[in-house]
Amino acid sequence: MGQSDTRTRIQGAATVLFRRNGYSATGLKRIAAEADAPFGSIYHFFPGGKQQLAETTIRTSGAEYGRMVLALLDSVPDPVESLVHAFEAAADDLAAADYADACPIGTVALEVASSNEVLRVATAEVFEEWVGTATRWFGRWVAEPKTAHSLAYSMIMMLEGAFMLSRAARDPKPLRVAGRSMAELLRAATTQRS
Amino acid sequence: MGQSDTRTRIQGAATVLFRRNGYSATGLKRIAAEADAPFGSIYHFFPGGKQQLAETTIRTSGAEYGRMVLALLDSVPDPVESLVHAFEAAADDLAAADYADACPIGTVALEVASSNEVLRVATAEVFEEWVGTATRWFGRWVAEPKTAHSLAYSMIMMLEGAFMLSRAARDPKPLRVAGRSMAELLRAATTQRS
């Protein structure tokens, strides 16, 4: 256990730091210190260095976060209420975390988009996975697959944008507004309009 | 002219690099090189160093970008069509720029939100200014001020989230979907629903 435990602590510390401060601003020495692990252990478990560690955290925390959001959406029966509730929960969590822990991959995604192909592809695949999951969720209430797909994209984009504005302003309001807008979008998609 | 021209080139190069690669990944040496300016000139014109240079670019390019988006929205008479058109234009521009030049402050905003108060406040104030401008624009077609405010927030959040997904996937589609969703939101706000 001692061995894989070190690896777990390293990956956990990396996930937290990349999420809060991004890829470039996070040093491997800092990760080792936060993980209470010797510096060399990073290269033992992640021979590919910083990039491999980041790719691992992106894919792992990305999948985890997707499951968490889906579970949150499934915890309320009515889909419109569920959207409002999920964004409210995200707002509360973000405020409780002092506006530090939002999307685990958002900051890194923007940072590496034009500078690191390996990490860019990793973030793109995580987003794609989220869109697929969300499309299936919306598909339970929306007839047109294309509409479900658009709603899924919109939900993730609205969430990412809301995280950005809420963190910058240190204010949960953007996330709450985003939730109500997504509810409105779903209502519009399921309601006949004159 | 020679003097302030150097300052302009430095600020221009900084704006481009911060926008593409973020704050931490951008070195002052690189900025000086891209600006064809001696390294020392950065500290001559920006005695506060990297932070002051970044704050200046955030506020300046932020205001410019806000004016540009507003002009784009005002270039089409019908507001619903205008939203679709504006996001389409953003999609075309982003693809033409090889997915490098999206929002001038988005990447930096996420990077500094939990690590640099001066820059965090600068990004927050730019976002606030955009929301105000957009609220006035939506107010021309929506009666309720609160609704106009929500639409303004949603548009900016959707744009930021769409930039993130489009850059990660190197695909203009998220931006186009975002535009259609914003059009749908405005339609829902201006149409009677059964």
Add this chain to the structure above:
DNA sequence: GTCTATAGTGGGATAGAC
């Protein structure tokens, strides 16, 4: 004021003792 050289710090990565 313009520019260069360098100090001082922290980064990623590696070699090698244990």
Add this chain to the structure above:
DNA sequence: GTCTATCCCACTATAGAC
């Protein structure tokens, strides 16, 4: 396999020549 010491490089910042 675990851990430490160190290398080399890039960074921010500054001192000082011109």
